[in-house]
Amino acid sequence: MNLSDHASWKYKLSNSHQLGGIETSVIDNGPGRGVRIAWVNTGTGLRYKLVLDRGMDILDAFHSQHSLAWISHAGMMAPQLFGNKGIEWLRTFGGGLLTTCGLSNAGPPNEDEGGAKGLHGNYSNSAAELISIKQPDIFTGDLDFEIVAKVRETSTFGPSLEMLRTISGTIGSAEIRIQDRVTNRGNTPAPHMLLYHINCGWPLIDEGTRIIWLGEKKPKATDANNTDFNRKHEFTRCAPPMDAHAGFGEDVAFIDPKAGENGQVVCGYANDSLALALKISFSKAQMPWLINWQHWGKNEYVTALEPATHPPIGQAAARENGTLILLEPGESRTYDLRLEVLTGKEVGEFK
Numbered sequence: 001m002n003l004s005d006h007a008s009w010k011y012k013l014s015n016s017h018q019l020g021g022i023e024t025s026v027i028d029n030g031p032g033r034g035v036r037i038a039w040v041n042t043g044t045g046l047r048y049k050l051v052l053d054r055g056m057d058i059l060d061a062f063h064s065q066h067s068l069a070w071i072s073h074a075g076m077m078a079p080q081l082f083g084n085k086g087i088e089w090l091r092t093f094g095g096g097l098l099t100t101c102g103l104s105n106a107g108p109p110n111e112d113e114g115g116a117k118g119l120h121g122n123y124s125n126s127a128a129e130l131i132s133i134k135q136p137d138i139f140t141g142d143l144d145f146e147i148v149a150k151v152r153e154t155s156t157f158g159p160s161l162e163m164l165r166t167i168s169g170t171i172g173s174a175e176i177r178i179q180d181r182v183t184n185r186g187n188t189p190a191p192h193m194l195l196y197h198i199n200c201g202w203p204l205i206d207e208g209t210r211i212i213w214l215g216e217k218k219p220k221a222t223d224a225n226n227t228d229f230n231r232k233h234e235f236t237r238c239a240p241p242m243d244a245h246a247g248f249g250e251d252v253a254f255i256d257p258k259a260g261e262n263g264q265v266v267c268g269y270a271n272d273s274l275a276l277a278l279k280i281s282f283s284k285a286q287m288p289w290l291i292n293w294q295h296w297g298k299n300e301y302v303t304a305l306e307p308a309t310h311p312p313i314g315q316a317a318a319r320e321n322g323t324l325i326l327l328e329p330g331e332s333r334t335y336d337l338r339l340e341v342l343t344g345k346e347v348g349e350f351k
Contacts, residue, residue, distance in 0.1 A: 003043050003172030006141050016136045019043045020171045022147055024052075024133070032076030038133075038147060040167075044174040046341050048097060054079050056128040056149045056165050059096035063174065063341045068278055069097035070201025070302035079125040084118035085109070092125065095302065097339070099124050099197040103153045103161045103182055106195035107314035114159075114191055117315055121193070126151050128165065136171045143171040152185075160186035161327070174341040181334045184327035191315055192325040195291070195308035196282075196337060204271050204278060205303055209238040212350060213267040213290060213305070215257035220311075226251045235292045238269075238303060245297040253292045254311045259284035267305050270342075270350050277342040277350050282307040286335050307337065 003009070003019055013019065020043035027035045036052040037059075048061040048069075059076060061068040072095040080092050086109050093099065101107075101120035109118050128149035136143045146168040154160040166179045184190040217235065229239045235253045245251075257265040265284050270277040291306040309325060310318050318324040327333065342350055 003143065009138070013138050016138045016171075017041075019136065019138065019143070020145075021135045022133055022145055024130075027076060030076065031074070032078055035076065035078050036127075036130075040145070040147075040169070040176075042169050042174055043171040044341075046174040046176075048176065050147065050167065051076070051094075051096070052130060052149060053127040054094075055100050055123050055126050055151050055163075056147070056167065057096060057100055057124055058098040058176070059094055061097040063276065063343075066203050066274065066276055068200060068204050068341070070095045070199045070205070073300070079127060081122070081125050081127075084122050084125055085116070087119045089119040089124075095199045095201070097198060097200070098178070099199065100180075100194070101197055101308075101312070102192070102194040103163060104159065104191045104193060105315040106193040106308060106310060107312035107317070110314035110316035112316035112319055114315065114319075120195070120197075120312075122153050123151065123163075126153060131164075145169055145171065154185070158186035158188050159190035160184070161190055161192065174343075176339040178337040178339075179334065180337075181332050182327070183332040184329055187329050189326040189328055191319070192327050192333070193308075193310050193315060193318060194287075194335060195306050195310070195312055196287075197293075197304050197306050198280060198339070199302055199304045200269055200278060201302050203274060204269055204276055205238050205301070206271060206273070207238060207240045208273070210270040210272070211236050211238065211292060211303070211305075212270060213255060213257060213292070215255045215265075215290065218254045218256055218311075220252075220254050222252065230294070235294070239294070239296045241298045241301055242296045243298070245295055245300075247297070249295070249297060251294040255290040255292065256288070257284060257290040265290065265307070268350065269303075269305075270347050272347060275344050275347045277347040279340040279342055279350060280305055280307070281338040281340070283336055286333070
């Protein structure tokens with residue numbers, strides 16, 4: 001059914017939510033009790049949960065009966081704004097389709113002239129201020145929807161970063177559009193790093209699921225720890241669960257991705273047996289790096305494609321090698337990301 005064909009449903013509906021839209025609520029049980037969320041239904045089988053109190057990141061995501069996202073043992077948890085020291089970030093990491101890392105550190109704990117930073121920064125433990133919600137309108141035929149929120153990473157005397165996040169889509173289109181604008185609201189230059197942890201799991205991710213990307217894999221110090229599976233498949237296939245990835249075991253590739261003529265990088269996952277794929281598109285100019293994280297642990301079976309401003313090396317290392325972004329007072333950077341579900345013959349054509 002083509003929901004964009006208004007003639008198919010005109011005069012047959014009383015409420016836009018019969019097609020889809022955005023519904024906000026509050027979790028009332030478990031370690032996420034009291035957390036604000038928003039469920040988004042695109043009317044295509046794609047539906048996903050935004051966690052407003054965790055930077056309006058995306059936790060659950062489904063297409064029809066199939067989960068797209070990996071959910072960790074922790075799952076939905078309330079944010080711990082002052083608990084991000086060392087690797088404590090992992091204690092509340094719920095996984096999910098999108099976990100944002102930053103806004104000033106992406107990578108391991110580190111310390112430099114700016115002080116100590118915990119793993120992957122403070123963003124995903126920061127509550128968003130909801131600015132607006134736009135619902136689709138069946139009476140005017142406007143099927144676009146949008147939710148806008150603001151997240152601050154700030155300290156008295158600075159640095160002070162603010163991100164305005166807009167997540168949008170169109171009823172009848174199985175895609176998620178994300179636009180983030182990061183602005184330095186302080187009066188001194190502010191360090192900035194950003195990485196989008198797009199965590200996918202079963203059944204989209206399964207033995208033999210294709211990992212799609214174009215570019216050059218860059219050598220790094222931990223390449224020797226990669227498994228024989230990736231020495232053979234070079235980060236282009238998903239593995240079965242493996243004992244080698246128990247505990248902290250992982251394979252990681254740092255990729256210099258190749259952009260098309262339009263400047264866009266395209267990557268994603270394709271499960272040919274399910275005829276289901278997730279296509280990820282982003283701007284090479286905005287995010288020059290792509291990371292593929294693989295953790296094939298038993299009962300912790302996940303892989304992530306991660307568009308980023310930097311490899312996940314941490315703020316101190318980025319400052320040392322001269323790549324750290326310093327936003328001047330009032331300066332902004334914008335990041336655009338698109339996630340699209342493909343089905344049927346489109347999956348086989350996605351290469």
